[in-house]
Amino acid sequence: MAIITISREMGTGAYAIAKELAKKLKYTLVDRVKIEELAPSYGLTTEILERVDEKPPSYRTAEDRLQAAYLSTMELILLESARKGNVILYGRGGQDLIEGLDNVVKVRFVAPFEDRVEKFAEREWIDPELARDLIRKSDHQLGGFIHFYFNRDWNDPLAYDIMFNTTRISQSAMIDCVMAAVKDPRLKESEEESMALLEDIILAKRVQVEILRSSSVRILQSRITAEDGVVTISGHVQSEEEIEEALRLARTVDGVADAESTLDVISFKPTKD
Template structure:
C-alpha cells in the first residue's frame, strides 16, 4: 500500500486526521513523538532533536554543520520507516524527501488564516492573539524549511496529490478520501523502484552526515550520489588533505562498496568577516 506523506499548516486539524487514517489503514504514524522514540537508536539525542526539527541550517559555523547532520539523521529515520512500508510520514518535508518515489500519496492540509486561529485557540484554550502569533511563526518556519532544504515553494499545489481545505470539508469526508486514494492500485506500480531509491538515499544521507561531522572538511562543495552501493563524489575540495579525508570517511561508511572519485582540488583563501 502507498506510503502517505502529510504536509500541514498549523490549526488545520491534520494530526487528528492522520491518526484516524493510520488506524483505518493499519499504518504506522511517524510523527514527532515516534521520531523521538526512535532517535536514540540512530544516535540522536531527543533534546537536540527538538531544537533542530523542521528548522533550516545555514552552514556557516560548526554548530550549523552539526544542525545539518542532525537533520540528516531525522531524514534517515524517516527513510528507514518508509522502507518498512505501511507508514504515514507526518511533516518534515517527507513529500519532498521522497519526491522521486512513485508509490507515495502526498497530502496537504490548508485553511484560511482566521479559521486556523479560531481552531487553535479553541483546541489549546489560548488567546486568539497568541494563536495568531504562533501560526504566523509556524508558517514562516515550516515554509522556510521547505524552501531552504528542498528549494520548493511550500504552497505550490503541484507538490501534492491531494490538497484539503479543512475549513470546507469535514474530517470524516477527508479521512474517507485519503483511505480511498491510498488503495489506488496505480500507487503500487513503483514499489520495487521505491525500495531501491530509498536504499540509495539512506546510504547517501549516511555519507553526507559523516562528512558534516568531520572537522577536517571545512565545507561540502561537492555532490554526493549513490547508485546501488557505489558512491560518487563530484565537485571540488580545497586541499589534498581534505580530498583524502573526504574519500576515507565516505569509504568507511557501512554499506559503501565502491567510491567513484571525481573531486577536483581548488585552492583558495577563506574570507574572514
C-alpha cells in the same frame, strides 16, 4: 501499500486526521513522538531534536555542520521508517526526502488563516491574538525550512497529489479520499522500483551524516548520490586532502561498495560578521 507524506499548516487539524488515518490503515505514523522514541538508537537526544527539527541548517562553521549532521540523522529515521512500508511521514519535508519514488501519496492540509487561528485558540485554550502570532511564525518557519533546505515553494499546489481545505471538507471525507488513493494499483506496480531507489537514498544520507560529522572535511556545498552501492560526492571543498578524506569516510559506511568524487577545490575563507 503506498507511503503517505503529509504537509500541513498549523491550525488545520491535520495531526488528528493523520492519527485517525494511521489507525484505519494500520500504518505507522512517523511524527515527533515516534521520532523521539527512535532517536536514542541514532545517537540523538530530545534537546538535539528541539534544535534541528524543521529548522533550516547552516554550514559555515564546524558547529553548523554538526547541527546539519544531526538534522540528516533525524532524516534517516524517516527514511528507514519508510523502508519498512505502511507509514505516514508527518511533516519534516518527507516528500522531498523520498523524491523520485512513485509509490507515494503526497497530501497537504490548508485552511484560511483566521479559521486556523480560531480553531487553534479553541483547542489550546489561548487568546486569539497569541494564536494568531504563533500561527504566523509557524508559517514562516515551516515554509522557510522547505524553501531553504529543499528549494521548493511550500505553497506550490503542483508539489502535492491531494490538497484539502479542512474548513470545507469533513475529516471522514478526507480520510476516505486518502484511503482510496493509496489503494490505486498504479502505486503498487511501482513499489519494487521505488524501494530500490529508497535504498540508494538511505545510503547517500548515511554518507552525508559521516561527512558532516567530520571536522576534517569542510564541504561548502555538496550533493551525494548512490546507485548499486557506488556513492558519488559532488560539490566544493578547500583542499585535495579533503577530497581524499571525504572518499575515505564514504567507504567506511556499511553498504558502500565504492566512492567516487566530482568535488572541486576552491579557495574560500568565510568572512567574519
